[in-house]
Amino acid sequence: MAVVFILLCYFQISLALHYSDKFTEELVLKPLVQDQIYAHFQFTTIWDVDARSRDCNELHISLTAGLWKYETWGYPILDSAPGAEVWVWFKDDTKDIDTNWKQLTNSLSGLLCASLNQIDNTNSINPDISFAPTGIVSNKVNSSFVRYSTLPREIVCTENLTPWKKLLPCDSKLGLATLLNAGPIHNTRYHSLSIHLRPICRNAECDLSSIELTQSVDLVYDFTILGTRNWSLRKLFGQGIMNSCPLAESSTIYVEVTNNDTNIFHLSPTPDEYLLSTRGGFSGQFAKYIIKERAMTISASYSDNQMYTVNIPPPLHANQYKIGYGQQKGGLVTKIYNNHWAAIDVVVLQNLPWYIPIYLHTLKINSNGTPMKPLKLIYKPGKMREKAHSLELVLRLPAKSTTSIKFYFDYVFLKWQEYPPDANHGFYIGSAIISGHLPLGRNYTGIPQDGSTYASSFNASRKSYFVQIRTEPIVITLPTPDFSMPYNVICLACTVVALAFGPLHNITTKRLVLKINSDNLLTKLKKFGKALFCSKKI
Amino acid sequence: MKSHLFIYGLAIFVRVFLIYSDYREDIADRIEISTPLNSFNRILESYYRMSIGVDPYSSDVLHESPLHLHFYKHLIENTGQYLPLVFVFCDVLTAYLLYLFAKKYIFHLRIEQYVNMNLYLKHLKDQMLKVTDNEAIPLYVTVMYLFNPYIIFNCVACTTTTFLNLCLATFLYGICSGSVIIGSVSLAIATLQSLYPVILISALYLSILKYQKSMLKAVMSVVLCISLLAVFIFSSYCLMKSWNFIPQTYGFILQVSDQQPNIGIYWYFFMEMFEHFKELFIYSYQINVTILYFIPLTIKFRKDPILLGVCFIMLTGIFKSYPSIGDFGFSLALLPVMKYMYNCMQQIFVSIVAIITTTTLAPILWNLWIYWGSANANFFFGTTLAFITAHIFILTDVSFAHSKHDYLLKYGNDRTINGQPAKLVLG
Structure with a gap:
């Protein structure tokens, strides 16, 4: 019950209380290589309340349809796995984490109208090193307080968008949120809704903490679906902006114009400002629009002679596939590509449901054809009908290499009542997650850990850039009995x-x-x- | 002697040839051979998990006792790539022990028949064991064991059933020679490994009583066996420092929680079972294989405890929760010792034909279901059902033939009462 209370606290009641808060809304539009455009909405609310009185420290939820193509699209501003994904850091003094986790996912399920209530111990893991807290922590980090789960089969639809929009201060009546119309949003190649909650420092000394709530929508439009390359807010979202949200401290639109010299398009109206951002050795140019209290739209018209640019894949990307035939013995291969000229250390997390019993002794890691040993291997075995398996590998990927991680598993035979209604559709294995620190800022768009808004990522050069990439989920068809035979x-x-x-x-x-x-x-x-x-x- | 050497040599050659051929992996992956209980892959996996500090009993990978696990661990560490040869050696040793057992058993039977000679009818002397059987039957048993394809494949796949068979062969030899130590130690180890052999305890008691003619020793053997088992389990606890191996070993065997198909009937039965009836059926099935026949068969075969042991081995082979063909191969290899009552068996031919047919059909239907997707589970289940039925027929035939043979020797082949045609029935 405590958890429900927290959520209510966070999303609704706090606004009415006399805490000081700050709300910003941003939209980033970024043309991707070839015929796609990436739109990222970010609504950030910061409450100056002490976060220490709550049960969970951090909460990250995403509901995603489609697969982010790292190889051609670069990195998204916020990563999320296909389907539903939740990960939570509980407070250090939480007594019964499993019960709390169950309660939390149940209340989230009600909040977002998603099947998050299906999350329990059979599909949750607590990884040791893959998920570090993103916000501030008061004590030493103890990984037994983190829970992670995905539901790769979850379908994201308007029924999730509507309750999500209701969490916004101006609802969907004013400001950037008016652009979030169900029809155009679901007519994309990739769309993802997410909610992230974390404690941050209120001031430079960090003696006080605040709570930051980030709600974001990531969309990738395909020009072939739109029917034209000349996009405008109206074409992308069905309508222009009517008014700004009066509660917002700032509402801005950024359009990336970095590649405008090769992929020429003209923006109208003229942006309020052009920004140059140099980050990690790579610079980008942005056109900035500040939303005022009047109707507006932005449109881009491309010049007729289309230029084709060479796609340079990001330094680190990965994919995952299944090997073997028949329904007796299978294998899972995760391939990680390091295109950088130096070695990169990564953590690979395999999150396997209980019905994928893996043979760890068959684990083979190959880098460019030569066998390799992981720097660290953490295996938490699952249990039939009780617990999911998790495998974490720390790898040092050699420069310019392709590393493959391969292991075999048995196809499990379930009891006939354990099969889902469409048994031959198959069972999902969630995405593998590869986390690493990139030494350079190429293709990197993420928000720095110390920042809250997209604007804070301009000129934010750091020692390294943290990325967490998700591979494809896998469907395996477990052998089925004859369901009409029990008698x-x-x-x-x-x-x-x-x-x-x-x-x-x-x-x-x-x-x-x-x-x-x-x-x-x-x-x-x-x-x-x-x-x-x-x-x-x- | 020469023929023996030839047999053993050929048997070793066949096994080693298959082990080092490309077929080994395919053989080891067959579900008829490797079950969750005896698969060698699982032993390797547990060994690997132990080496990285993960408790092998925290997951569902291993269902053997910690003592056995440590034994396999030493085997893996000390033999390296010659590990499969240990299995070949065990198999050959099992065959030799069965040979010794058969020799002893035939010897005992002949003495018994000699003692009871005056009870038997004169003209039925040819129904009795002959001098030549002294050598011939043990040889048949050896051949039946060494060249039984079930046993060969079982050995090539390196399943732990090989060790169970070794224990059971030692046990049979032990009780046949009236040895308290051999009998109880081997029975305790076999029970530790797969639980079901526990019902052989009555065979142990009766045979010690019969061959040692001492009640004290017989009771001692039972006490020794039980206390050894307790010691084994307790030392397993000391090795693992927790009791969580119990639900993963004996709990797993009794609850049948893994539905991986095998040649028994449990897998599909519990796969298709309604959840609220599951408990009832698990109880009735486990009672069926352990307690139900324990007392009746013990009383029935009290005069021939070896036959009682053989029947129990067959019975557990048929009805254990995860049978593999290694178990069936072992019970088939024991059939030649029943040669003297072959003419009282009625269904042996039909059963053997059914076994051969189903053994060939099972892999085909399995492939059709799992790899080609053109058949479904029912086809494979049908063959396993027929396979089990054939084995049940052999078991009931053996137990029936025993009474019939006894009757035959005492009352002859005459089937008339006062000149009227009559029938031999159970009544």
Whole structure:
């Protein structure tokens, strides 16, 4: 119950209380290589309340449809796995984490109308090193307080968007949120809703903490779906902006114009400002629009002669696939590409449901064809019908290399009532998560850990850039029994048991005797016939 | 002697040839051979998990006792790539022990028949064991064991059933020679490994009583066996420092929680079972294999405890929760010692034909279901059902033939009462 209270606190009640708060809304539009455009909405609220009185420290939820293509699109501003994904850091003094986790996911399920209530211990893991807290921590980090779970099969739809929008201060009536219309949003190649909650420092000394709530929507539009390359807010979102949200401290739109010299488009109206951001050795240019209290739209028109640019993949990307045929023995391969000229250390997290019992001794890691040993291996075995398996590997990826991680597993046979309604659709294995620190800022768009808004990522050069990339989820088709057979099987198997029981019972309870061979079938029939005949006569 | 050497040599050659051929992996992956209980892959996995500090009993990978796990660990560490040869050696040793057992058993039977000679009818002397059987039957048993494809594949797949068979062969030899130590130690180890052999305890008691003619020793053997088992389990606890191996070993065997198909009937039965009836059926099935026949068969075969042991081995082989063909191969290898009552068996031919047919059909239907997707689980289940039924027929035939043979020797082949045709029935 405490958890429900927290959520209510965070999302609604706090606004009414006399805490000081700050709300900013941002929209980032970034043309991607070839015919896509990436739109990122970010609504950030910072409450100056002490975060220490709550049960959970951090909360991250995302609901995603489609797969982010790292190889061509670069890195998104916020990563999320296909389907639903939740990860939470509980407070250090939380007593019963599993119960709290169950309660939390149940209340989130109600809040977002998603199947998050299906999350329990059978599909949750607590990884040791993959998920570090993103906000401030008061004590030493103890990874037993983190829980992570995905539901790769979850379908994201308007029913999730509507409650999500209601969490915004201006709802969807004013400001950037008016652009979030269900129709155009779901007509994209990738769309992701997310909520992130974390404690941050209120001031430079960090003696006080605040709570930061980030709500974001990530969309990737395809020009082929739009029908034209010349985009505008109206074409992308169905309408322009009518008004700004009066509660917002700032509402801005950024359009990335870095590649405008090769991929020429003209923006109208003219931006309020052009910003140059140099980050990690790579610079980008942005056009900035400040939303005022009047209707506006932005449109871009491309010049007729289209130029094709060479796609340079980001330094680190990965994919995952299944090997083997039939339904007896399979293997899972995760391939990680390091395109950088130096070695990169990464943590690979494999999150496997209980029905994928892996043979860890078959684990083989190859880098450019040569066997490799992980720097660290943390394996938390799952248990049938109780707990999911998790495997974390710390790897040092050599420069310019392709590393493959391969292991085998058995196909499990479930009880007939454990199969989902469409049993032959298959079972999902969640994405593998690869976390690492990049030494350079190429393709990097993320917000720095010390910042809250997208604006804080301008000129934010740091020692390294943290990325967390998700691979494809995998579907495996477990062998199925014949679902119409239970009665037959029970009857047949019991008959066979009776075939043993009958004779053994006879042998052990009776002795062999000679009996006069009188009542065989023929004589019985004769007797019966006689009896019939006699009765008629009478 | 020469023929023996040839047999053993050929058997070793066949096994080593298959082990080092490309077929080994395919053989080891067959579900008829490797079950969750005896698969060698799982032993390797547990060994690996132990080496990285993960408790092998915290997951569902291993279902054998910690003592056995440590034994396998030493095997893996000390033999390296020659590990499969240990299995070959065990298999050959099992065959030799079975040979010794059969020899002893036939010897005992012949003495018994000699003692009871005056009870038997004169003209039925040819029904009795002959001098030549002294050598021939043990040889048949050896051949039946060493060249039984079930046993060969079982050995090539390096399943732990090989060790169970070794224990059971030692046990049979032990009780046949009236040895308290061999009998109880091997029975305790076999029970520690797979639980079901515990019902052989009555065979142990009766045979010690019969061959040692001492009640004290018989009781001692039972007490020794039980206390050894307790010591083994307690030392397992000391090794693992927790009791969580119990639900993963004996709990797993009794609850049948992994539905991986095998050639038994449990897998599909519990896969298709309604959840609220599961408990009832698990109880009835486990009672069926352990307690139900324990007392009746013990009383019935009290005069021939070896036959009682053989029947129990067959029975547990058929009805254990995860049977593999290694278990069936072992019970089939024991059939030649029943050669003297073959003419009283009625279904042996039909059963053997059914076994051969289902053994060939099972892999085909399995492939059709799992790899080609053109058949479904029912096809494979059908063959396993027929396979089990054939084995049940052999078991009931053996127990029936025992009474019949006894009757035959005493009262002859005459089937008339006062000149009227009569029938031999159980009544």
